[in-house]
Amino acid sequence: MSKREEAMKLFKAGYNCCQAVVGAFSDDIEIDFKTAMLISSSFGGGMGRMREVCGTVSGMLMVLGLRFGYSNPKAFAEKTEHYKRVQECAGKFKEKNGSIICRELLGLDLKRGEADSHIPSERSKEYYKKRPCVDLVGDAAEILEKFYIK
Template sequence: MSRADLAKSNFMKGYNCSQAVLLAFADLAHLDEETALKISSSFGGGMGRMREVCGTVSGIFMAAGMIFYDAGAPAAKEKSNQYAIVQELARRFKEKNGSIICRELLSGVHTDSTPVAEARTEGYYKKRPCADLCYDAAEILEDYLRERSVIGE
């Protein structure tokens, strides 16, 4: 199963979008499942359901940070070029989906930004693109990791 398929499956199991994606890369990020779920728990729904940066995008940013950041290096931020990585991943996601902003991605779907998540019903899954966005985000990071020879084909 690809990491993209795994991210989509995680979302369909009830994890929020950010959790679904980060969890798909937890092994590469050297995170146990519980830690990955805790770290990403606040980023669903565009950061706490505020409909800002899509949680799937936040998930791949967190995974990339854990995979590429070299905390032992002087000026590690510059050495690992985290900002360039984030900007490239965001560019790819935006190119594929038109935006990295949750409310824009959910345009046409009735949503709100209350702090109470909607029940995960069959209707919920039918009207939202979130499961597919989990797939897209994870596929983008998976492709990027292959290009950088972090993972094989």
């Protein structure tokens, strides 16, 4: 199963968008699945349904950090290279989908009160028909698998 398929399967099982991406790569980033789910749990719905940065993008960046990140605050070259990779990865997602912002990807207008609740949406056939989230999760996993985690 490809990482795209694995991430989409996790999302359809009820994990949020960020969890689905991080979970698909938990073995690659050498973190147990439960810890991966806990770390990424706050970032679904554009950070706790605030509709900011898409959870799939946050998930991609978490995977990059755990795989290629730096831990020495004085390692300027490592930090520079990491930020370059982060911007490139997010850029690939934006190029494919038009944005990295959840509300823009979903076509929501927060001024009209669309999706301003902390209550997650029920996962139903209608949910999957009107939301591009399954495909966005797949796109994020595919970008990671194709360009960064081989």
